[in-house]
Amino acid sequence: MSEAPPPVRRLLEPPEPGTAAARVRQARQALLEASSSAEQIEHTGLESAVLALGQALTNAGLAQAANQCVELAGSFHWVNSSSPAQLAELNQWVYPRSLRRYQLVILDGHVFSLQLGDARYQLQRCNADPDRNHLLLQREGDHSLWWLPSEECSEGYRLEASALRPADGSAAVGTNPAVSAVVRAGNSNFAHFLWNELDPLLRLAGTQRTLELVQDTDTVLDLGQLEGVRRLGGAPPAERNSVRLGGTLVSEQARRTVLAALAKEVSSPLPAQRPQPLILLGVRGPGRRELRNEVAFLSALIDALTRHFQRPLILLDGFTYQHNNQDHPQAQERERTCTARAREIMQRCPQAQLENLSGLNFASWLQRSEGVRFYVSHEGTMQHKLGWLRPEIPGLILVGSARAEAIAHWHRLQCEGAGALTTLPTDLMRQEPIAATEQAQEQERNQPFEILNIDRAVALTMQQITAELELPEPAQTAAADES
Numbered sequence: 001m002s003e004a005p006p007p008v009r010r011l012l013e014p015p016e017p018g019t020a021a022a023r024v025r026q027a028r029q030a031l032l033e034a035s036s037s038a039e040q041i042e043h044t045g046l047e048s049a050v051l052a053l054g055q056a057l058t059n060a061g062l063a064q065a066a067n068q069c070v071e072l073a074g075s076f077h078w079v080n081s082s083s084p085a086q087l088a089e090l091n092q093w094v095y096p097r098s099l100r101r102y103q104l105v106i107l108d109g110h111v112f113s114l115q116l117g118d119a120r121y122q123l124q125r126c127n128a129d130p131d132r133n134h135l136l137l138q139r140e141g142d143h144s145l146w147w148l149p150s151e152e153c154s155e156g157y158r159l160e161a162s163a164l165r166p167a168d169g170s171a172a173v174g175t176n177p178a179v180s181a182v183v184r185a186g187n188s189n190f191a192h193f194l195w196n197e198l199d200p201l202l203r204l205a206g207t208q209r210t211l212e213l214v215q216d217t218d219t220v221l222d223l224g225q226l227e228g229v230r231r232l233g234g235a236p237p238a239e240r241n242s243v244r245l246g247g248t249l250v251s252e253q254a255r256r257t258v259l260a261a262l263a264k265e266v267s268s269p270l271p272a273q274r275p276q277p278l279i280l281l282g283v284r285g286p287g288r289r290e291l292r293n294e295v296a297f298l299s300a301l302i303d304a305l306t307r308h309f310q311r312p313l314i315l316l317d318g319f320t321y322q323h324n325n326q327d328h329p330q331a332q333e334r335e336r337t338c339t340a341r342a343r344e345i346m347q348r349c350p351q352a353q354l355e356n357l358s359g360l361n362f363a364s365w366l367q368r369s370e371g372v373r374f375y376v377s378h379e380g381t382m383q384h385k386l387g388w389l390r391p392e393i394p395g396l397i398l399v400g401s402a403r404a405e406a407i408a409h410w411h412r413l414q415c416e417g418a419g420a421l422t423t424l425p426t427d428l429m430r431q432e433p434i435a436a437t438e439q440a441q442e443q444e445r446n447q448p449f450e451i452l453n454i455d456r457a458v459a460l461t462m463q464q465i466t467a468e469l470e471l472p473e474p475a476q477t478a479a480a481d482e483s
Contacts, residue, residue, distance in 0.1 A: 010041075011401075035074065041211045047410075050069050052078055052308065053069050056328045057069060061066050071342050072387055077089045083117065084112075084113040084114055084115040084120050084121075085112055085113065085114050086114075086115055087114070087116065087159055087160075087161055089101065090102035090105075090114065090159055090313070091141075091158050091159055093247075094198045095199075095200070095203055095247075096249065097156075097247055097248050097249040098156075098157060098199045098200045098202070098203060098247035098248075098249060098251070099199075099200035099203060099245055099246070099247060100157065100158065100159075100245075100246060102135075102159065102242050103133070103157065103200070103244070103245050104204075105245065105436035106126045106133075106135075106181050106241055106243045107180060107181045107183065107204075107243055107245070108180060109180040109181065109241075110181050111123055113140075114137065116161050116164065117161070119138070119139050119140070119141070120144065120184055121137035121138060121139050121140070121148075122137065122138045122140065123135060123136070123137060124136040124137060124138050124145070124384045125241055126241045126242065126243050127182060127236075127241075127242060128184035128236065128242040128243050128244045129184075130184075130216050131152055131153070132149045132150045132151070132152060132157065132244070133149070133150040133157050133159075133243055133244050134148070134149045134150075135147070135148040135149075135150075135159070136148075136167060137164075137405075140220075144161075144166065145165055145166070145167040145168070146164050146165065146166055147164070147165050147166075147167045148161075148163060148164050148165075149163050149165075150163075150244075152194045153187050153196045153197065153244075153246065154192065154195075154196060154248070155246070155248075156196060156246030156247050156248050157244050157245075157246040157397070165479070168462075179240060179241065180212075180241075181240060181241035181242055181243045182212050182213065182214060182232065182236040182237065182240050182241070182242045182243075183201070183211050183212065183214070183242070183243060183244070183245060184213070184214050184216065184236055184242045184244050185197050185201060185213060185214070185215055185216070185223060185244065185245070186214075186215040186216035186217040186218065186219070186223070186242065187216075187217065187219070188216075188217045188219065188324060188361070189219065189381065189383075190220045190322050190381075191381045191384040191388065192218075192254065193219050193220070193221070194220070194250055194254055194255070194258060194384070194388055194389075195247075195248065195249070195250050195384075195388070196246050196247055196248060197244075197245065197246065197247070197415055198221070198254040198257065198258070199247045199249060199250075199251040199253065199254045200246065200247050201213075201223065201226070201229070202226070202246060202247040202251075202253050202254060202257060203253075204228075204245070204317040205226050205227065205228030205229050205398075206227075206228060207228075208227070208228075209228065211228060211229050211230065212230050212232055213229050213230065213231050213232065214231075214232050214233075214234070214235065214236050214242070215231055217324045218323045218324055219322040219323055219324055220258055220261070220262060220322060220323060220362050221257065221258050221261050221262075222261075222323075222328055228256070244420065248414065249414065249415075249416060250388045250391075250415040250416060251416050252416050252417060255388065255389060255391075255416075258389065259366070260388060262362055262363045262364070262366050262371045263363070263367075265361075265363035266363050266364065266366075266367045270367060270368070270370075274311040274313075275312075275366075276313065276355065276371045277312075277315050277355070277369065277370075277371050277372050278305075278309060278313060278314065278373055278374070278469070279305055279312065279314050279315070279371070279372070279373070279374050279375065279376070279465065280314075280315040280317050280357075280369060280375040280376075280377070280379050280386065281298055281301065281302070281314060281315070281316055281317065281375070281376050281377075282317045282318075282375065282377030282382045282383070282398075283298065283317060283318045283338055283341050283342045283345065283358065284318075284338070284340075284378040285318065285334075285337045285338040285340075285341045286337055286383060287334075287337075288446040289378055289379070289400070289445070289446055289447070289448070289449075290381065290448040290449075291378070291398055291400075291448075291449060291450065291451065292449065292450040292456040293450050293451055294341065295341065295344055295345055295348065295453065296454055297451050297454050297457060297458070298316075298345050299345055299348040299349055300454050300455070300458045301376065301458050301461055301462075302314055302345070302352045302354070303349065303351075303352070303461050303464070304458050304459075305352075306349070306351060306352045306353075306464075308462065308466070311351075311352065311353050312353065313353050313354075313355060314352060314354050315354075315355050315357050315368070315369060315372065316342040316345060316346065316354055316355065316356050316357060316358065317330070317357050317358065317365075317369075317375075317377065317382065317385070318335070318338030318339055318341070318342050318356070318357065318358025318359065319335040319338040319339070319358050319359065320357070320358075320360060320361070320362055320365045320385060321359070321360070321361045321362070322334065322361075322362060323361075324364070335358065335359050338359075339356065339358040339359050342356045342358045343356065355368070355425055357369065365385070366389070369386065369390075372386065372390075372393055373393065373467050373468070373469055374394055374395065374464075374468055374469060375391065375393060375394075375395040375396075376395065376396050376397075376398065376461060376465075377395060377396075377397055377398070378397065378398050378399075379397040379398070379399050379407055379408070379411060383395065383397050383411060384411075387411060387414045387415065387418065387421065388414070391415050391416075391417050391418045391419050392417070392419050393419060394419050394420040394421070394422075394464075394468045395420070395421055395422075396421070396422045396423065396424070396461060396464050396465075397411070397421060397422075397423055398423075398424065399423050399424075399429075400429045400430075400431040400447060400448070400449025400450075401426075401429075401445055401447075401449075402426050402431075402445055403445075404423040404424070404426050404429075405423055406434065407423075407445070408421045408422065408423050415416055420468070422464055424451075424457055424461070425460070427452075428451055428452055428453060428456060428457050429449050429450070429451060429452065430449060430450055430452055431444070431447050431448070431449040432448050432449065433447075434447060
C-alpha cells in the first residue's frame with residue numbers, strides 16, 4: 001500500500017484542541033493541500049456525515065435505515081465526480097468486509113472511468129462467470145478495449161491492475177453499461193457461499209430493492225426464498241451486465257439465514273430420549289491434509305472421553321452432502337471413504353456411545369449435531385460446518401503445518417462472533433516435506449501428517465476439553481475469590 005501524502009495523513013491523526021468548526025477548517029485545508037477539488041471535498045463531507053448517521057442507526061438497532069444510509073453515502077463518492085477512480089477506491093468495502101464499491105456501482109447501472117497507470121479507461125460492460133467478474137474497459141485516446149478480470153471468490157472478487165488484458169473489438173457489442181445489472185451467485189462450496197457471497201446479498205436485499213439474481217449452485221440455501229430477491233432461470237441475459245458480489249466475513253445475519261432455512265428441511269424430530277451429545281470428532285479420511293494415524297488417535301481419545309465423562313454421546317463427523325452434490329460420483333466416493341473410516345473407529349471402541357453423522361445431508365447433520373459442546377476437527381471446510389454455523393462452540397483443530405496457530409487465528413477472524421479455537425503443539429506433528437516452490441505455502445497446508453506421540457496428544461486434547469466443559473459452579477468461584 002502506498003504511503004498517504006503528508007497533508008492527507010494529518011486527517012488520520014487525533015484532532016487538535018479547538019471547536020468543531022476549527023477542526024473542519026483544518027480537515028478542509030489538508031484536503032486542499034493534497035490537491036483535492038472543491039467537488040471532491042464536498043463529496044467527502046457528505047459521505048462522512050451520512051456514514052456517521054448510519055453508524056448511529058446501527059447502534060440503535062435500526063439495520064434497514066442504516067443500510068440505506070450506507071447506500072446513500074456511496075452515491076456521494078467518486079461516481080458523481082469528473083475525476084477517474086483509482087483501483088483502491090473501486091475495491092473499498094461498502095459494508096465491513098462486504099460488497100466492494102465497484103460491485104454496487106455496476107449493479108446500480110452507473111458508468112465510471114478508471115485510472116490505471118498513465119491511462120484512463122471507461123467501463124463498457126461487466127460479465128460475471130462462475131469464477132470471476134470480467135470488466136470490459138475502453139482506453140481513452142486510442143479507444144482500444146481491455147478486459148480486467150477480478151480475483152476469485154475468496155478475495156471477494158477484488159480487482160488487480162496486473163490482470164489487465166487486451167480484448168477484441170466484438171467484446172463490447174450488445175450491452176449498455178448504464179443499465180442495472182443481474183447478480184450472479186452460488187459458489188459450489190457451501191463454505192465459500194457462506195463466507196464470500198451471502199452477506200452482501202442479504203444487505204442489499206434488505207434495502208427496499210429487488211435483486212434480479214442467477215444462482216449457479218444451491219449448496220445450502222435457495223436464494224429465491226429470500227425477500228427482495230427475484231431468481232432468474234438459466235444464465236444471465238446477454239444484453240444485461242452481470243456482477244458477482246463478494247465479501248470475506250461470515251456475518252451473524254448470513255449464519256441465521258442458513259440455519260433457519262436448513263431447519264425447515266428437517267422432516268421429523270429427534271427421539272425424545274436421545275442423549276445430549278457432548279463432543280463431535282471430525283473424521284477426515286484419506287486425501288488432502290490426511291492424518292495418517294487418525295484411527296489410532298481418535299480411538300484413544302474416545303477411550304479417554306468415555307472414561308472421564310462416564311460414557312457420553314460422541315458424534316463422529318465425516319462427509320456431509322450439500323444440496324448440489326448428493327448424486328455426484330466424486331462426492332459419493334468421498335463420503336464412502338469417510339464413512340468407512342468412521343465405522344472402523346466405531347469397531348475399535350465397542351464400549352463407547354458413538355453416533356455416525358457421515359453421509360447425512362446438511363439439514364439432518366445440523367439437527368443431529370444440536371447440543372455439541374466441544375469439537376475436535378481437521379481445519380478447512382470440515383471445521384467451518386460447526387465453526388462458522390455455530391461459532392459459540394469451542395473447538396480444537398488438527399493441523400500438521402508449523403503455522404498451526406496462525407491458521408487457527410485466521411479461521412476465527414473470518415467469522416463474526418467466533419469462539420475459542422485452539423491447536424496442538426506443532427512439535428507433536430510430522431508433516432510430509434515438499435519442494436520449495438511459489439505455491440509451497442498452500443501445498444504445505446494440504447500435506448498429509450501424523451501425530452508423533454498419541455498419548456501426549458490425547459492428554460493435551462483432554463485438558464482443552466475439560467477446561468471448557470468443567471467450569472466451576474458460581475458458588476465455588478465466589479468462595480475461591482473470597483479466600
